[in-house]
Amino acid sequence: MTSKKPIADEPIDDSIRFESAVEQLESIVSSIEAGDLGLEESMILHRRGQALLKICRQRLQAAEQEIKNVSLDDGSLADGESESGDSN
Template sequence: MTDTSVDEMSFETAMAELEKVLGQLERGDVALEESIALYERGAALKKRCETKLKEAEEKVAAITLDGDGNPVGLKPVEDT
């Protein structure tokens, strides 16, 4: 587990750490308190990955096409 803030991680970094966390939890070779901390970290990492995927999906959906189907630009994405 790294000390990097989950909110600052790229999708790839968060996914790699999530895989490590899951591996540790699946092996079951950590103490109960550490398991709880790992579970909480994993939940935060999962949320980060979902957020980054949603952002990417919104960017892809915002690509506009011309009459021939070629991408010509992006529509502005509304902030939520």
């Protein structure tokens, strides 16, 4: 018998890559949807999923802000308008 530590018990490293967090979220959703888990384990996975989701949202917001900053720095706006407000 293996003594593999369940994903729910592993601490979430703040430096986790976005892609890894998404993979873990997908795994958690699949596990919960399968319906083979008990209530306690489902709730533990749900809490972990919430923490991973928060990290993913933070990473996406940071990336979005960085893209907006780069767009503004090069003289174009994110919506495609010029800085003067002219769309022509």
